[in-house]
Amino acid sequence: xxxxxxxxxxxxxxxxxxxxxxxxxxxxxxxxxxxxxxxxxxxxxxxxxxxxxxxxxxxxxxxxxxxxxxxxxxxxxxxxxxxxxxxxxxxxxxxxxxxxxxxxxxxxxxxxxxx
Amino acid sequence: xxxxxxxxxxxxxxxxxxxxxxxxxxxxxxxxxxxxxxxxxxxxxxxxxxxxxxxxxxxxxxxxxxxxxxxxxxxxxxxxxxxxxxxxxxxxxxxxxxxxxxxxxxxxxxxxxx
Numbered sequence: 001x002x003x004x005x006x007x008x009x010x011x012x013x014x015x016x017x018x019x020x021x022x023x024x025x026x027x028x029x030x031x032x033x034x035x036x037x038x039x040x041x042x043x044x045x046x047x048x049x050x051x052x053x054x055x056x057x058x059x060x061x062x063x064x065x066x067x068x069x070x071x072x073x074x075x076x077x078x079x080x081x082x083x084x085x086x087x088x089x090x091x092x093x094x095x096x097x098x099x100x101x102x103x104x105x106x107x108x109x110x111x112x113x114x115x
Numbered sequence: 116x117x118x119x120x121x122x123x124x125x126x127x128x129x130x131x132x133x134x135x136x137x138x139x140x141x142x143x144x145x146x147x148x149x150x151x152x153x154x155x156x157x158x159x160x161x162x163x164x165x166x167x168x169x170x171x172x173x174x175x176x177x178x179x180x181x182x183x184x185x186x187x188x189x190x191x192x193x194x195x196x197x198x199x200x201x202x203x204x205x206x207x208x209x210x211x212x213x214x215x216x217x218x219x220x221x222x223x224x225x226x227x228x229x
Contacts, residue, residue: 033216042205043219056216091159093217103149104217106159 002026004107006092012113013082021077021110025094032075033095033104034067038088046090049075082114118142119208121220129228134178134193136223138206141187148189149207149217150180159205165189176200201227 005024013019025032034046045059049069060066064082069075079086089111093104122137140146150162163174170182180191189206206220 035219042221043217045216045218048216103161103164108158 004092004094004105006090006107006110008110009108010111010113012115015084015114016081018078018080019082019112021079021090021112023075023077023092023094023107025073025075025092026096026105027073029094029096029105030072031095032069033093034075034077035091035093036061036088037091037109043091046077079112082112084114087112087114119206119218119220121204121206121223123223124221125224125226127226127228128196130198131195134191134196134200134225136191136204136206136225138189138191138220139187140189140206140208142208147209148180148182149209150174150178150189150191151205151207151219152202153205153222154202162191162204196225196227198227198229201225 004026007022011019023032030051032049035043036046037043047054047057047060047067051072052069064080067075067077077090089109091106091109093106095104118141120139126136128134140148145167148165151159152162153159162178163172163180165172165182171179173179178191178193180189182189191204203222203224205222207217209217
C-alpha cells in the first residue's frame with residue numbers, strides 16, 4: 001500500500017483478555033518496528049524485525065508481549081492477559097534499510113484501552 | 116548507548132516570533148538525527164533529518180536544524196511561528212544499530228499564541 005497501515009485504530013478490552021494488533025508495512029520495506037506511546041510520553045521502542053527475524057526484543061516490557069512477522073510483510077503484536085498499564089498508543093513503522101535513505105514511515109497507531 | 120534529551124517539555128511563543136526547540140544527543144557512533152512532529156490525533160510526520168551531509172538541514176514548513184558535533188546538539192528552529200505549528204515535536208537519534216531503530220526524546224509541546 002501507499003503507507004503503513006495499522007488495525008484496529010482503536011481497541012477497548014477488558015483486563016485479562018488477550019489482544020492482537022496488526023501492522024501492514026510499506027511494500028518492500030525490510031525493517032519493521034513497534035513502539036509504544038503512553039500518555040504524555042515519548043515513543044518507547046518495543047521490538048524490530050529485519051525480514052521475518054527479530055534481532056532485538058529487548059524493548060518488550062514483559063513476557064506477556066510477543067510479536068511475529070510473516071512473509072517479510074505483515075506483523076502482529078500480541079499482548080496476553082492485558083493490564084491497565086498496557087493502555088497506550090501502539091505505533092508501527094517500516095524502513096527500507098537496503099538503501100541510504102533511513103527515513104522510517106509511521107502508521108496512525110492503535111489506541112489500546114484496557115478497562 | 117545512544118540517547119536524546121529534549122531540554123524543554125513545553126515551549127510557548129507568539130505567532131510571528133522565532134521558535135527554538137532544543138535537543139542534545141549522545142551516541143557512540145556517527146548518528147543520524149531527525150525531528151518528527153505530531154499534531155493532535157495525527158500520525159508522526161518527518162520534519163527533517165541529518166545523515167552526515169550538510170550540518171544545516173532544511174525541512175518542511177520552514178523549519179531547520181543545525182548539527183553541532185562539538186556541542187552534541189541538534190536544535191530545531193523556525194524564524195516565524197505560525198498557529199498551525201502548534202504540536203508535539205520529537206528529537207530522534209539513530210546510529211545504525213538495532214536496524215536503524217529510532218530512539219525518541221520525550222517530546223516538546225509547542226504552543227503558539229495569537
